Amino acid sequence: MSTDTPKLSPVEKIKEASAYLKGTIGEEISEPIDHFNKDNLQLLKFHGSYQQDDRDARLTAKKSGGGKAYSMMLRLRIPGGRITSQQFLSMLDLCEEFGNATMKVTTRQTIQLHGIVKDDLRPTIDRINKLALSTLAACGDVNRNIMCCPAKHSSNVHAQIQALTDKLVPAMAPQTKAYHELWITDTDSGEKSLAGGGPDPDAAVHGELSGDPVEPLYGSTYLPRKFKIGIALPDDNCIDVYTQDLGLLAVVRDGNVIGYNVLVGGGMGTTPSAAKTFPALAKRMAFATPEQVIGVCQCVLKVQRDNGNRADRKIARLKYVIADWGVEKFRAEVEKYYGEKLADCTEDDVHEVDDHMGWQDQGDGKWSYGLNIENGRLYDDDKHQLKAGLRAVCHEFKSEIRMTGHQSVIFTDIAESDKDKLIGLIKEHHIPTTEETSTVRRWSMSCVALPTCGLAITESERRLPSIIDGLEQPLAKLGLEKERFTIRMTGCPNGCARPYNADMALVGKAKGKYTLFVGGGWLGNRMAFVYKDLVPDDIIVDEMVAVFAAYKANRDAGESFGDFCNRVSRDDLEVMAAAAPKP
Structure with missing residues (x-):
């Protein structure tokens, strides 16, 4: 890493003093107060949680002399949006037991629970990990949930890009033990509780490590800002590959993925009052073979780790490094870290999008059904019983659930003979089918x-x-x-x-x-x-x-x-x- 000592933003100092994201969270959990202090609020993001203040409830509380209505939002890390029916059912249980009784399917193919009070945060995270799921690195200045086309299909192409997602998770994950120490009550669960965290023993390591024994990839201050990865196909950009810090566009020849066009520097956030900020689409950088791609991804992250702005968080994301340097200089630095030159991108680019809604043939004799969930919110009321309907489907079919980058869900492995049964369960709970939903x-x-x-x-x-x-x-x-x-x-x-x-x-x-x-x-x-x-x-x-x-x-x-x-x-x-x- 660079020997220069840049001026640090307050958040950088909090991370540096946190003992690898531990801070004083453990002590605060036990204190009889309904919210966390400002330093721990920054660290909690790495553990998958944001402290929030319900402004509707605040107005009600103020009328009776109260103050802010604090609660926690908890976000999971679910790579590629793939989850079992039992895990999905258990998450619905948690939203009712600890949350505000609703569950949110997010734009990054994962789940958020809202309305968790501070005292319930530890038991909620503990239960999530016992489901072989995790909230680690769902937020914070690290690589977040990795997106990937969720389609269930028998093709080699889908199997290959989804397998890459699973390999990238441990290769890009933080390795701190603070998460386990703070949240997991079963001390025998060990590394399993990290649900994808920790090193991948089979992953090759390229470029400069941080020199840190605990976090060899990230170092003790992690990244300057959040980092997002997505994997897409040219004929199906369902995960918005150009909006990612690091996008991987599969290059397919004769039904196999021969490599990936690596795109860098996407990001949507901006502050209109600060002219120095802007949204950006990623730029095409280089081509990586399947053997190179994990190492190249690590090196892109490391270049951002060592060169992103740690003094001003408004301009700390990768897109600003690339705006300052240009993609050619950035590529040269990635190649320096990687240790060899990379090929140029192929001509392949996005040319179609499939939202995977409605019935789709999996190619293995089974079908998947994509159900549109408006804005991703699952709830039950007098008009629609989305939670109850999804519970019924999960109990009946016990199939894998896949969440899309458009906040909807896909039920997989449905037999031809069961199609009417599935639609019947949806209609029985007054949920509009995808076919009944307007295009807009x-x-x-x-x-x-x-x-x-x-x-x-x-x-x-x-x-x-x-x-x-x-x-x-x-x-x-x-x-x-x-x-x-x-x-x-x-x-x-x-x-x-x-x-x-x-x-x-x-x-x-x-x-x-x-x-x-x-x-x-x-x-x-x-x-x-x-x-x-x-x-x-x-x-x-x-x-x-x-x-x-x-x-x-x-x-x-x-x-x-x-x-x-x-x-x-x-x-x-x-x-x-x-x-x-x-x-």
């Missing part, structure tokens, strides 16, 4: 936002369904109800629902006001642009419908919505939207 709703997603996310400025998850309600009829009148375009919504500019490469996006900018973006696309390889800023919530649907009307009236034959918006200028689009007949 199916391709929409949002972040959590209010009331629990501390960064949220506006509503998102709770608002998007009514926005989609307002769009469905006008789109049908325009004849666009079957058109595929992505609509994404976030409650702040940090971009957790990946808005900046969508066909259309709403990003919370001020109380009750959104920035309206257009011009990305469902392929995920182009940035959107600002169409209008600070649009009031009460006219947002009208503004969106006007743009769709302009598209209907002015598009070229076969032109997608994102391509149309990208082709015309922002000013011309506004003129077209004003002039187009409204449905």
